[in-house]
Amino acid sequence: MQYKSQAVAKPYFIAAIALFAAQVVFGLILGLQYVIGDFLFPELPFNQARMVHTNLLIVWLLFGFMGAAYYLVPEEAETELHSPKLALALFWIFLIAGALTVLGYVFLRYADLARLTGDALFPTMGREFLEQPTIIKIGIVVVALGFLYNIGMTILKGRKTVVNLVLLIGLVGLAGLFLFSFYNPDNLVLDKYYWWWVVHLWVEGVWELILGAILAFVLIKTTGVDREVIEKWLYVIISLALITGIIGTGHHYYWIGTPEYWQWWGSIFSALEPIPFFAMVIYAFNIVNRRRREHPNKAATLWALGTAVMAFLGAGVWGFLHTLAPVNFYTHGTQITAAHGHMAFYGAYAMIVLTMISYAMPKLRGMGEAASERAQLTEMWSFWLMTVSMVFITLFLTGAGVLQVWLQRYSEAPQAFMAVQEQIKIFYWMRETAGLVFFTGLVLYVISHFVGGPTGAKAKARA
Amino acid sequence: MTATAVIDRAPATRLPSPPGDLAIWIFILAELLVFGLLFVAYAFARAGDVALFNHHQQELDQAAGLINTLLLVTGSYFVVRAVAAVRGGSGRACALWLAAGFGTGVLFVAVKFGEYADKFAAGVSLSTNTFYMFYLGLTFFHLMHVLMGMVILAAVAQKAWCGGYSRVEHAGVETGAAYWHMVDLVWLILFPLLYVMR
Numbered sequence: 001m002q003y004k005s006q007a008v009a010k011p012y013f014i015a016a017i018a019l020f021a022a023q024v025v026f027g028l029i030l031g032l033q034y035v036i037g038d039f040l041f042p043e044l045p046f047n048q049a050r051m052v053h054t055n056l057l058i059v060w061l062l063f064g065f066m067g068a069a070y071y072l073v074p075e076e077a078e079t080e081l082h083s084p085k086l087a088l089a090l091f092w093i094f095l096i097a098g099a100l101t102v103l104g105y106v107f108l109r110y111a112d113l114a115r116l117t118g119d120a121l122f123p124t125m126g127r128e129f130l131e132q133p134t135i136i137k138i139g140i141v142v143v144a145l146g147f148l149y150n151i152g153m154t155i156l157k158g159r160k161t162v163v164n165l166v167l168l169i170g171l172v173g174l175a176g177l178f179l180f181s182f183y184n185p186d187n188l189v190l191d192k193y194y195w196w197w198v199v200h201l202w203v204e205g206v207w208e209l210i211l212g213a214i215l216a217f218v219l220i221k222t223t224g225v226d227r228e229v230i231e232k233w234l235y236v237i238i239s240l241a242l243i244t245g246i247i248g249t250g251h252h253y254y255w256i257g258t259p260e261y262w263q264w265w266g267s268i269f270s271a272l273e274p275i276p277f278f279a280m281v282i283y284a285f286n287i288v289n290r291r292r293r294e295h296p297n298k299a300a301t302l303w304a305l306g307t308a309v310m311a312f313l314g315a316g317v318w319g320f321l322h323t324l325a326p327v328n329f330y331t332h333g334t335q336i337t338a339a340h341g342h343m344a345f346y347g348a349y350a351m352i353v354l355t356m357i358s359y360a361m362p363k364l365r366g367m368g369e370a371a372s373e374r375a376q377l378t379e380m381w382s383f384w385l386m387t388v389s390m391v392f393i394t395l396f397l398t399g400a401g402v403l404q405v406w407l408q409r410y411s412e413a414p415q416a417f418m419a420v421q422e423q424i425k426i427f428y429w430m431r432e433t434a435g436l437v438f439f440t441g442l443v444l445y446v447i448s449h450f451v452g453g454p455t456g457a458k459a460k461a462r463a
Numbered sequence: 464m465t466a467t468a469v470i471d472r473a474p475a476t477r478l479p480s481p482p483g484d485l486a487i488w489i490f491i492l493a494e495l496l497v498f499g500l501l502f503v504a505y506a507f508a509r510a511g512d513v514a515l516f517n518h519h520q521q522e523l524d525q526a527a528g529l530i531n532t533l534l535l536v537t538g539s540y541f542v543v544r545a546v547a548a549v550r551g552g553s554g555r556a557c558a559l560w561l562a563a564g565f566g567t568g569v570l571f572v573a574v575k576f577g578e579y580a581d582k583f584a585a586g587v588s589l590s591t592n593t594f595y596m597f598y599l600g601l602t603f604f605h606l607m608h609v610l611m612g613m614v615i616l617a618a619v620a621q622k623a624w625c626g627g628y629s630r631v632e633h634a635g636v637e638t639g640a641a642y643w644h645m646v647d648l649v650w651l652i653l654f655p656l657l658y659v660m661r
Contacts, residue, residue: 232484
């Protein structure tokens with residue numbers, strides 16, 4: 001760790017992992033509710049558990065992004081963070097607000113939560129992924145502003161690098177686009193139209209900038225390849241991501257009441273969305289192959305390469321699978337969407353946060369460049385367990401989805417939703433099993449942080 | 464003998480291949496892929512309703528399209544002269560040629576806006592029909608690239624004027640030029656496809 005103030009990243013990373021674990025537990029509950037419909041009913045109905053599962057995902061990724069920014073911005077800017085105290089204060093505010101929201105979701109009826117938080121004064125609740133009470137949304141904006149101020153001031157007084165600049169643009173975009181969550185028109189088409197400006201332009205727009213910047217930082221550090229080379233790639237990748245991703249929003253506008261031309265623009269531009277992810281795979285492997293040093297943190301490099309590959313598969317390939325309008329006509333909102341969602345979020349965003357944690361945590365904990373070899377081995381085991389089981393979750397959901405499309409929508413004699421669900425149960429059971437393996441991997445991941453043993457230099461000295 | 468000849472001609476012939484930054488070529492290839500896919504989509508849509516496309520194509524202002532083609536080709540010529548100038552070591556001349564290229568861009572945009580104004584006055588929109596959807600969409604997407612190219616030319620011209628490039632080190636000029644030629648090249652396909660071919 002080069003700068004003392006980078007230490008504020010640590011609580012962010014710990015909170016991220018804890019919330020990640022909670023998200024996966026809720027995922028397992030939901031997976032079981034798919035096959036045992038009244039599991040935990042009426043204490044925790046499916047809709048409430050789902051809300052917790054998706055909201056926790058967003059929140060832990062935000063914790064991860066903020067932690068990553070607090071760690072890498074000072075190092076890139078070659079100066080201490082503007083205000084570590086503000087960073088810590090915002091951490092507690094965000095964590096407590098997040099915890100209260102989740103408790104509200106779990107223990108209150110959603111309508112009661114809305115009444116209790118005065119949603120009627122300024123209604124923004126009740127929309128998928130943006131279920132947070134209005135007051136919490138305002139809190140998120142305050143935290144985001146404080147965070148951007150802190151990061152922005154640090155960048156302003158220090159060295160300006162491409163990595164910092166791209167990260168900052170991504171984070172400003174993240175905060176700016178979130179403001180559309182306050183726009184809640186009566187017209188359902190308009191509502192959905194701008195809802196996607198938050199949801200889509202986050203994950204297929206500005207978040208890709210954050211992903212690119214973090215990946216570039218870790219690659220610069222672990223490979224020792226010239227910054228200029230990596231920056232050039234970063235420019236190309238983010239331009240491609242924005243060119244395809246922004247108009248690619250159209251793939252959400254096929255059937256919601258928006259003009260018909262979106263079927264063309266959405267199809268064409270989102271068909272190209274795999275390109276930046278493909279470029280990222282080429283770039284990550286290319287850079288690692290040209291490495292000028294053998295960094296002792298092998299686990300971080302593994303996560304970095306894994307991110308590129310899984311993001312390409314999950315976001316790129318599985319996205320393309322159902323993005324063309326004529327295909328989407330049949331697949332819209334089926335288990336194919338769920339398959340894509342799982343692999344894309346894990347591959348692109350969960351993994352990049354884990355990459356950053358893997359790189360930064362040993363330094364934050366004062367272990368030097370890397371954790372002990374035994375700890376790294378455990379971490380790599382957790383990498384493979386989680387990643388392979390996520391591939392299987394995706395494949396099983398895809399199987400379920402294909403069958404669902406066929407039986408429910410495409411065949412000569414379409415069957416009713418629940419009749420079809422009954423027939424694809426086997427896939428849900430297999431998905432749940434893969435989910436348990438994923439959870440095992442996650443437990444192993446947490447354990448890897450407590451595994452001792454000699455660290456890199458000492459281990460070499462002994463050998 | 465041959466060796467001396469090569470050395471004599473060295474500055475002019477020993478060009479790196481491709482000229483400019485490699486990253487811009489990856490970017491250009493990606494851009495061409497995007498436009499290529501758009502053209503394929505256009506062809507596909509047109510095949511579905513040839514009569515509609517042929518009918519509305521006649522409503523387009525071919526003269527405006529031709530003027531814009533000439534403008535872009537001239538602009539490309541100016542940019543070629545700019546690269547030649549900087550290779551000859553004259554940054555100021557390079558900047559002036561680039562400014563001339565930028566000027567053709569300004570005229571292109573003006574003509575394009577004139578065309579759009581006519582169409583919008585006639586009540587044409589993206590939802591009028593599939594032909595106009597492609598006409599407006601493709602030309603607007605290309606227009607965005609012209610504007611982007613103009614920003615690049617302006618930035619490069621400014622740096623050239625201030626002596627930021629030399630006879631040896633001028634990859635920035637070549638990079639900007641390559642992008643501008645791409646914008647031109649795309650129009651050379653776009654124009655016949657939308658305005659002329661039937």
